[in-house]
Amino acid sequence: MKFDDEPIPGYSLPILPGHYSPGRLERVLRAGCFAVTTEIDPPDSADPAEVLKRAAIFDGYVDAINATDGSGANCHMSSVGVCSLLTRVGYATILQISCRDRNRIAIQGEILGAAAMGACNILCLTGDGVQAGDHPGAKPVFDLDSMSLLEIARTMRDESRFQSGRKLDLPPRVFLGAAENPFVPPLDFRPHRLAKKVAAGAQFIQTQYCFDIDLLRNFMRKVSDLGLLEGPDRVFILVGVGPLASARAARWIRANVPGVHIPDAIIERIEGAQNQKAEGVAVCKDLIHQIRQIPGVSGVHVMAYRQEHTVAEIIEQTGVLAGRVPWYPGRDNPEELNPESPDALQEETL
Amino acid sequence: MYSVRRWAVRHARLMERTYNVFEPLFTRLDPLWRRLGYGRLEKPVAAVERGLKGWLFDCRMCGQCALSSTGMACPMNCPKNLRNGPCGGVRANGHCEVKPDMKCVWVEAWEGSQRMTEQGGARIHQVQPPVDFQFQNTSSWLRVSRQKRQERLIARSGHTPGQSHGEPSA
Ligand code: SF4
Numbered sequence: 208m209k210f211d212d213e214p215i216p217g218y219s220l221p222i223l224p225g226h227y228s229p230g231r232l233e234r235v236l237r238a239g240c241f242a243v244t245t246e247i248d249p250p251d252s253a254d255p256a257e258v259l260k261r262a263a264i265f266d267g268y269v270d271a272i273n274a275t276d277g278s279g280a281n282c283h284m285s286s287v288g289v290c291s292l293l294t295r296v297g298y299a300t301i302l303q304i305s306c307r308d309r310n311r312i313a314i315q316g317e318i319l320g321a322a323a324m325g326a327c328n329i330l331c332l333t334g335d336g337v338q339a340g341d342h343p344g345a346k347p348v349f350d351l352d353s354m355s356l357l358e359i360a361r362t363m364r365d366e367s368r369f370q371s372g373r374k375l376d377l378p379p380r381v382f383l384g385a386a387e388n389p390f391v392p393p394l395d396f397r398p399h400r401l402a403k404k405v406a407a408g409a410q411f412i413q414t415q416y417c418f419d420i421d422l423l424r425n426f427m428r429k430v431s432d433l434g435l436l437e438g439p440d441r442v443f444i445l446v447g448v449g450p451l452a453s454a455r456a457a458r459w460i461r462a463n464v465p466g467v468h469i470p471d472a473i474i475e476r477i478e479g480a481q482n483q484k485a486e487g488v489a490v491c492k493d494l495i496h497q498i499r500q501i502p503g504v505s506g507v508h509v510m511a512y513r514q515e516h517t518v519a520e521i522i523e524q525t526g527v528l529a530g531r532v533p534w535y536p537g538r539d540n541p542e543e544l545n546p547e548s549p550d551a552l553q554e555e556t557l
Numbered sequence: 558m559y560s561v562r563r564w565a566v567r568h569a570r571l572m573e574r575t576y577n578v579f580e581p582l583f584t585r586l587d588p589l590w591r592r593l594g595y596g597r598l599e600k601p602v603a604a605v606e607r608g609l610k611g612w613l614f615d616c617r618m619c620g621q622c623a624l625s626s627t628g629m630a631c632p633m634n635c636p637k638n639l640r641n642g643p644c645g646g647v648r649a650n651g652h653c654e655v656k657p658d659m660k661c662v663w664v665e666a667w668e669g670s671q672r673m674t675e676q677g678g679a680r681i682h683q684v685q686p687p688v689d690f691q692f693q694n695t696s697s698w699l700r701v702s703r704q705k706r707q708e709r710l711i712a713r714s715g716h717t718p719g720q721s722h723g724e725p726s727a
Contacts, residue, residue: 291617335701351636351687354641354642355640358684359687390652391646392650393667395667396642402682407641415645466644
């Protein structure tokens with residue numbers, strides 16, 4: 208899709224009537240397109256070029272890029288830092304904020320700062336426990352939970368005030384998201400918890416990795432029965448997917464990454480293949496085909512940690528973009544190319 | 558104690574009924590509490606509350622009790638202090654991501670809420686405000702009593718009561 212008012216990199220789009228943010232993701236979702244988002248691997252470095260290089264891998268295949276906030280409780284470049292670098296050249300970003308590391312004072316300041324830097328989407332997360340990461344001795348903060356974080360962010364945006372009640376001069380114009388994991392207990396409560404998140408302000412959801420279509424179908428049916436997919440306050444659901452590198456990797460993830468449910472059948476299928484890596488990608492594509500058929504699903508969130516180069520292939524071959532080329536720096540005007548994208552580097556050497 | 562707290566959740570309905578008798582009695586005594594002085598009562602009442610609720614629910618004295626809205630499972634026992642539902646890390650066996658030996662507080666809470674009355678059980682669906690840490694280690698009972706009095710006064714003077722902060726509780 209092409210908008211006649213595509214952005215000048217670094218500047219916001221006009222906010223359309225009935226929209227909350229000046230961002231492209233909200234436009235794509237509200238236009239009814241099947242959206243694709245992905246996750247950038249934040250560097251363990253202070254090098255801005257590295258961030259741009261890692262983003263360029265997705266050029267033309269994704270509608271927005273998640274900047275993770277110490278995911279898995281491991282330390283990396285901050286989500287605000289990554290978003291600021293990316294929005295400068297025009298990428299659409301989803302800023303992840305976790306409640307694990309900061310209290311309400313820091314978080315609200317971060318929301319303002321990120322919005323000022325052009326981040327249009329915020330994903331409100333609880334965060335993995337510190338025990339899961341590389342600094343198990345850190346103090347877990349958890350001053351807020353994802354639900355109260357959503358509510359605070361919405362209050363800042365819609366009522367233009369901090370949680371304390373103090374007024375903001377200019378509210379952050381952000382599209383608010385949250386996570387959900389339909390695949391772990393208490394399964395019956397999960398759709399209701401989603402309803403609670405929508406009541407607290409969630410406008411889009413990105414789910415945990417889906418490897419179990421039946422559970423997802425059930426979940427979506429209940430979510431739809433609760434009326435969450437209709438009306439102006441409806442929620443858009445992006446289902447998490449990703450390629451598994453091998454059967455061994457899958458088993459490791461299942462045992463060590465909190466909240467990832469992988470049925471034995473999937474692992475066995477990969478194990479039985481000649482080329483396990485290719486089979487992992489094939490499984491991912493099959494899942495996307497099935498997910499797309501489920502009523503109410505608005506898109507996929509592709510998490511391909513350390514396999515980022517497979518995202519283009521997966522999206523291309525599943526055809527979920529239906530011919531659409533999501534905007535990226537340089538799509539319409541080669542002068543705007545991301546300086547770290549392979550195309551730009553090639554031009555230089557010519 | 559872990560075993561007692563799990564027993565309390567298994568008997569969430571009984572806990573709910575008991576509290577529904579206790580709360581009006583306690584808050585009706587407001588004139589007496591005022592005569593004795595709420596400030597002076599804070600320490601002894603908080604001590605009793607800590608003893609009783611600590612034994613029954615492993616209560617952490619957040620001072621803004623949510624038990625009635627969480628199926629009688631104290632959410633402050635969740636290592637992430639979640640007050641609005643489980644995180645995404647719950648293990649396949651229903652145990653906690655952070656403490657593998659403990660059943661997830663929110664798996665308990667959901668089960669407890671299903672055992673409560675329809676009205677009480679439905680409170681798990683309400684969004685809870687973040688904890689106000691200024692109330693930590695103070696009596697939630699006295700707070701509810703003062704709050705109820707405020708509500709009565711407002712109702713009498715014909716104003717619509719403002720949104721009360723948090724749910725009254727056990
Ligand atoms: S698994 Fe349950 S008890 Fe453990 S941190 Fe998550 S919500 Fe809290």
